[in-house]
Amino acid sequence: MGNIVSLRKVAKRYTRGKEVVEVLHSLDLDIAEGDFVALMGPSGSGKTTLLNLIGGLDRPTEGEVIVAGEHIDRLSGAALARWRARHVGFVFQFYNLMPMLSAQGNVELPLLLTRLSAAQRRANALTALTIVGLADRARHKPSELSGGQQQRVAIARALVADPTLLVCDEPTGDLDRRTADEILGLLQVLNREHGKTVIMVTHDPKAAEYARRQLHMDKGALVDGQVS
Amino acid sequence: MKYFPLLWATLWRKKTRTIFTLLSIVIAFLLFGMLQGVNAAFQQGVTNANVNRLIVTSRISLTEPLPIAQKPLIEAVPGVAGVAYASWFGAYYQEQKNFVFATPVDIDDYLKVVPELKIAPEQIEALKRTRTGLIVGLDLMQKYGWKVGDRIPLHSTIWVKKDDGNSDWAFDIVGTYNFTTDPSQNNGALFNYSYFDEARTFGAGTIGWWIVSVRDPNQSAQIAAAIDKLFENSPDETKSQSEKEFAQSFLKQFGDINFIVQAILGAVFFTLLFLTGNTMMQAVRERIPELAVLKTLGFSDAKVTVLVLAESLLLCLIAAALGLLVASLLFPMLKDYIGAVKLPTSVLVRGAGIAVLLALATGGLPAWRAKRLVIVDALAGR
Ligand SMILES: Nc1ncnc2c1ncn2[C@@H]1O[C@H](COP(=O)(O)OP(=O)(O)O)[C@@H](O)[C@H]1O
Ligand SMILES: [Mg+2]
Numbered sequence: 001m002g003n004i005v006s007l008r009k010v011a012k013r014y015t016r017g018k019e020v021v022e023v024l025h026s027l028d029l030d031i032a033e034g035d036f037v038a039l040m041g042p043s044g045s046g047k048t049t050l051l052n053l054i055g056g057l058d059r060p061t062e063g064e065v066i067v068a069g070e071h072i073d074r075l076s077g078a079a080l081a082r083w084r085a086r087h088v089g090f091v092f093q094f095y096n097l098m099p100m101l102s103a104q105g106n107v108e109l110p111l112l113l114t115r116l117s118a119a120q121r122r123a124n125a126l127t128a129l130t131i132v133g134l135a136d137r138a139r140h141k142p143s144e145l146s147g148g149q150q151q152r153v154a155i156a157r158a159l160v161a162d163p164t165l166l167v168c169d170e171p172t173g174d175l176d177r178r179t180a181d182e183i184l185g186l187l188q189v190l191n192r193e194h195g196k197t198v199i200m201v202t203h204d205p206k207a208a209e210y211a212r213r214q215l216h217m218d219k220g221a222l223v224d225g226q227v228s
Numbered sequence: 229m230k231y232f233p234l235l236w237a238t239l240w241r242k243k244t245r246t247i248f249t250l251l252s253i254v255i256a257f258l259l260f261g262m263l264q265g266v267n268a269a270f271q272q273g274v275t276n277a278n279v280n281r282l283i284v285t286s287r288i289s290l291t292e293p294l295p296i297a298q299k300p301l302i303e304a305v306p307g308v309a310g311v312a313y314a315s316w317f318g319a320y321y322q323e324q325k326n327f328v329f330a331t332p333v334d335i336d337d338y339l340k341v342v343p344e345l346k347i348a349p350e351q352i353e354a355l356k357r358t359r360t361g362l363i364v365g366l367d368l369m370q371k372y373g374w375k376v377g378d379r380i381p382l383h384s385t386i387w388v389k390k391d392d393g394n395s396d397w398a399f400d401i402v403g404t405y406n407f408t409t410d411p412s413q414n415n416g417a418l419f420n421y422s423y424f425d426e427a428r429t430f431g432a433g434t435i436g437w438w439i440v441s442v443r444d445p446n447q448s449a450q451i452a453a454a455i456d457k458l459f460e461n462s463p464d465e466t467k468s469q470s471e472k473e474f475a476q477s478f479l480k481q482f483g484d485i486n487f488i489v490q491a492i493l494g495a496v497f498f499t500l501l502f503l504t505g506n507t508m509m510q511a512v513r514e515r516i517p518e519l520a521v522l523k524t525l526g527f528s529d530a531k532v533t534v535l536v537l538a539e540s541l542l543l544c545l546i547a548a549a550l551g552l553l554v555a556s557l558l559f560p561m562l563k564d565y566i567g568a569v570k571l572p573t574s575v576l577v578r579g580a581g582i583a584v585l586l587a588l589a590t591g592g593l594p595a596w597r598a599k600r601l602v603i604v605d606a607l608a609g610r
Binding site: 048049052055057058077078081082083084085086090092096098099100101105109110112113118157 | 230231233234237238240241517518520521522523524525526527528529530603604607608
């Protein structure tokens with residue numbers, strides 16, 4: 001299988017006042033289609049920054065980011081937004097659900113950007129909720145769900161538009177061991193049975209064991225395992 | 229419209245706050261509807277005023293009487309087509325709040341200068357035959373359920389009858405009139421000047437004001453000047469105005485209604501701007517992480533901007549619609565006081581326009597902020 005993600009000499013710098021901070025240093029990375037990658041490393045090593053570049057939430061200061069066949073570093077803001085809607089599903093540590101919408105409403109959100117009819121949106125959202133095992137909670141608001149359940153809703157939302165890859169930033173960081181294992185098991189199923197490429201940031205070695213491949217970052221560079 | 233459920237849910241995310249904001253906008257638009265309605269009704273009187281009629285009053289004040297002897301002199305002014313006269317009667321029916329605009333006139337003279345007034349010929353005859361006859365406007369007739377043949381008392385706050393020292397004047401209703409060009413005038417009444425003039429304790433031989441019709445409306449300014457010139461340096465100097473100017477200066481007696489209305493509404497909406505603007509700003513500030521998520525999911529900057537604006541538009545339009553609805557339901561209750569029956573459509577249209585402006589003004593800054601929001605910073609809480 002080909003590479004779904006290719007980073008070439010990617011650097012990311014932030015300017016804080018007069019000071020320029022380089023967060024990523026000329027980084028190269030390839031991720032194969034269908035892979036499940038755990039990105040590990042100490043806090044502040046640049047994991048989130050790297051993940052945001054891969055997910056098209058941010059642009060590199062230098063270098064090329066090619067994801068799902070597109071040079072996303074060259075896309076305009078609106079084109080990048082369209083590209084994200086089409087190719088990437090995001091899962092965050094704190095779920096980031098809309099508190100005023102039901103689970104169903106949250107999962108339907110990405111589908112508002114498609115041409116699907118209301119009935120199709122409803123059906124697809126219900127399918128996604130079924131995959132994460134929450135079909136019976138479709139009408140519940142996030143505040144009526146446990147942390148693990150909220151994260152499942154977030155995963156259903158990430159899945160519903162059938163993206164090319166799932167990008168997860170510390171998806172179990174706020175969950176207890178058992179719930180974390182359930183969520184990680186779910187990501188594994190999505191990877192193995194549904195063929196989704198999963199890229200997950202974690203600093204939990206146990207969580208990383210669910211992945212097919214582990215990458216380690218330190219001070220803005222990959223320290224080993226870059227080449228699989 | 230598929231975004232409507234999202235918008236709706238977002239709007240009601242903080243129920244109490246939304247309700248309070250909504251209520252304050254509703255009240256502002258209720259106030260807008262009522263005040264502009266009243267204002268429009270007053271200005272309507274000015275608009276409906278006839279252009280080829282002059283109103284001639286005493287130079288001293290509107291209520292100062294003029295001698296009836298001026299009539300042939302005014303009639304002789306070139307360009308004058310007809311001269312009628314009337315007087316304040318200051319009447320109410322049964323209770324002081326039931327003000328009745330009853331006016332003593334010489335009916336032949338009056339109909340000649342006010343031809344819009346429609347009265348059946350036999351009722352005109354009946355008025356002339358009946359000393360105490362009264363011709364009542366259609367609406368006034370309806371209001372008290374009067375019928376032709378009824379004998380009713382009107383209490384005058386100005387005039388006392390000399391035969392019994394009483395201020396209750398008895399009238400026999402002999403007919404109805406319809407003021408076709410200005411239905412708001414259908415809540416008045418007309419009676420014989422002769423009855424009025426002979427029965428009152430003082431003021432005999434005087435009139436309240438002249439109503440002068442002119443042949444050519446373009447000449448009315450010159451004719452007005454000519455009439456005033458006629459009585460210059462006499463004890464009864466006059467002030468001649470077109471009916472329109474008269475209506476305007478009559479309104480000015482109560483203060484500049486238009487200015488007062490605009491000033492009040494200006495203050496109300498200025499306050500509202502800050503109130504609603506603050507609510508919207510607060511709502512957006514609280515929602516920064518959610519807006520970032522929308523952008524993450526692929527909602528473009530433009531779409532997020534439109535969503536925030538649409539939310540403020542939704543709020544303002546719902547509130548304005550409610551406020552104007554209540555205003556249009558309440559407005560007809562003012563009919564007895566201002567003569568207008570229906571809240572003018574122009575007021576509703578202007579209200580809707582103002583609601584849109586309010587929405588853009590209060591939603592503009594939050595929308596701009598939502599547009600500029602950088603996903604990665606918002607997600608990281610920066
Ligand atoms: N917008 C920014 N401005 C300034 N510094 C930033 C910005 N984003 C990230 N950083 C810095 O980059 C470094 C890496 O951040 P991050 O990628 O979030 O690390 P990790 O996810 O591995 O903990 C941190 O030191 C952080 O402070
Ligand atoms: Mg991080």
